[in-house]
Amino acid sequence: MTLPASLRPWAACLLFASLASPVLAANSDVILHNGKIVTVDAKFSVQSAIAIRDGHIAMLGSDAAVLAAERGPKTVVTDLHGATVLPGLFDSHVHPLGAGLSEFRGKLPVFDTYDTIRKYIRAKAATTPKGQWIIVPRTFPTRLDELRMPTRELLDEAKEHPVMFDASYVVIVNSLGLKISGITRNTPNPPMGEIVHDRNGEPNGIIKNAQQLLKGLKEDEGFSLDEKRRALEDMLRRYVEAGLTSIGDGAVYAEEIGLYRDLKAAHRLPLRVTMTARYDAGRPLEDLRRDIQALPYKTNDGDDWLRFGAFKVNVDGGMTIGTAFQRQPYGEFGAQLYGKTNPDDRGQLFETAEKLLEIFRVARDKGWTLSAHCQGGGAIDNFLGALDALDKIKPIAPTRSHLIHASFQNPHAIAEMKRLGVLADVQPAWLYFDTPGLQKTMGAEAMKYFFPLRSYINAGIIVAGGSDHMIGHDKNSAVNPYNPFQGMWNAVTRRNIRGEVIHPEQCVTREEALRMYTIWAAYRHFAEKTRGSLETGKLADLVVIDRDYLKCPVDGIRQIEPMQVMIEGRTVYTRPAHK
Structure with a gap:
């Protein structure tokens, strides 16, 4: 340039x-x-x-x-x-360890077509011992030119290797992968999961929220602790090169916490980190209650370099793969884009309202800000219902609790957010990548409130910008791109990859877009008194x-x-x- x-x-x-x-x-x-x-x-x-x-x-x-x-x-x-x-810019939602490891041993292609997937499988088959799994790294059918969920036939490019296509809450496996995992037409669905079948009643390779059924799959390709530490540090340095001085890690477990603490102790933490503690809400409630109450940390423990942020659970699946829990069925186009066989399918709700409320009650009483991955409108309503019940006991607004993603909104939910003092953690780049397929699936009415940034701001809701970066090192081609200026441009223009402007009435100004990645993001992380603006x-x-x-x-x-x-x-x- x-x-x-x-x-x-x-x-x-x-x-x-x-x-x-x-x-x-x-x-x-x-x-x-x-x-x-x-x-x-x-x-x-x-x-x-x-x-x-x-x-x-x-x-x-x-x-x-x-x-x-x-x-x-x-x-x-x-x-x-x-x-x-x-x-200094703030990305409120990234996953740096997974992103750093994704290309730690070699660069990945951009998976944007079926042909790219086939070529990748062929190349990996040539170097992978027979019988070992080939993993196609994460992407989504909304990012493929075909706008269609892969099935086992595409992955059968490899005949002597089990293959898994990672689409986050959904995975697709080939015929050999199904065979060695013992998945047949008679295999029952696991709790909160689904094995999708074709018209003949045979598994078509699509497995929703049930990756645990796969046999012989390695968790992390055998990375050593030192390799993980190096991959994390390198990824954080790439964030700095993109203009970021603060990030929110969107889901940490004990391992990530230890790695961050190691880097900080060695004075090798390249930028400021707020950690979101994620918990698997699918575990028994008594176990969750015991573990949350025993936690030795809570929101804002730490300092300006490394601190704990919110407590997080996942309420539903993903909008890009058709498991986000919607207010209405996905309809006929969901069969192509998501591989659905039931037009009345609304997605997957992972927990009951009663269990979610109890988990949040314990976490709030422990001193946590509450947050949840909620993609579909039905999941958003579930989250807000739990916070409304807690608000009746003690005001929820001071906790700065927030919805993560909240892709499909409506006026009632936005009004509830304002009333309760709930914030929004948003990913504007999804307007660019995912709307061509979503418009066909969700319909015009639902798309009116797809990341409704103007409606949020007009309602007085604090909006924090982020990327949900998870795979790849390049700031512009990764899944999802972590270039903050790309996110600001998306918020200002709402223009998608095909050049269409998606509901221009929801565009924001340049000043508002910048606030999303500075002072509003800092507020979401209780950091507005020290960061987010240039003031004495x-x-x-x-x-x-x-x-x-x-x-x-x-x-x-x-x-x-x-x-x-x-x-x-x-x-x-x-x-x-x-x-």
Whole structure:
């Protein structure tokens, strides 16, 4: 990419100081001036200079005022040459360990067609011992050109290997995989799971929420603890290069907690992390109650580098695979896109309302913010019903509990969120990737409130932006892309991969999109007093970018590249000259 002429001198000598005569009364460590400092404060003010001292913002204002008040004999003064500075960006929902491991041993193709899947299976079959599983890494039928769920026939490209196609809450296995797992037409469905059958009553390879039925499947391809630690650290560094200074890990277990703590203890944690503790609500209630009450941590335990966030359960499956629990059936098109055999199928609800309420009651009493993966409208209603019952005992709003995804909304649910003080954790990039198939499946009325960002904001609901990044290293081609500027562009334009604008009345402004990835995300994580905006006294987390976010052509938003990232006033990333 060619930089504007005004940025070339700055980019070529990014951190060279242009020191004038010292003013002995001030001792700021760093001053950035002659820029466009987008503060994202309450007034969304724009300044030209910022001073940093001891990792915090000491002053913002005009060049003359900041230089006069804050420049000392050791201050490093950098001329931005008009470049734009934003607060450090926040992705509220990523899965960095799985993403880091996904390409730790080799790059993956982008699985966007059946042909790509076939080629991948053939290549793996040539190097995998006969009888061992081949895993096609995660993607979704809504991301395939065919807009059709694979079945065992596609995966039968491999005759001497069992094959599993990972679609998250749904997996598809080939004929040999079904055979060695002992799955036949007479195999009963496991609790909360389903073995899908074809018209002849035979398993067609689609297995919903029942991966435990598969025999001989390795959990993590034998990664050592050190490899996992390295993969996690490398992925976190890639997030920094994308302009992120804070993330929310969307689901941690004991292993992830240990890895994060190891990195922090070794001073190798590249950015700030909030951990969401995920629990399997399918376990017996008494076991869950005992384990939650025995937890040695709760929301906000930790510090600005590593802390615990919300308590999370999964209420339903996924919208991209047809297991999200909807308010109405998926209908006939669900047969093609999702491989459904029952047109009255509404998806999968993993737990009863009564059990969900009790789990949340125990977690709330323990001191947790409550959250849940809820994709379909029926699941959203279930979650809000549980929070309404808790709110009658003690107000839920102070906990900053939130819906994760909440893909299919309606006006009543949005009103309930506002009344209860529930926040929204959203993934705008799904507007880009998944709407071509969803429009055919869900119908026009349901799509009116597919990620209804404008409706949320108009209702006064705090919206935190994120990606749900899970597979792949590249910020633009991963599943799901973690480029925050892609997410902002999606929120502003609502344009999908086919160029269609999906309900433009739900578009947000550039300022609102930026707030989603800064101050509103910080609020969702109880961090708005120290992060999320550039204000005096806050931590000096910021990103210098290669064009004016507020004024560049709208399609230029998704092309923005970070030139420099600072955390606590230290430069942690500088874009190489060759990029």
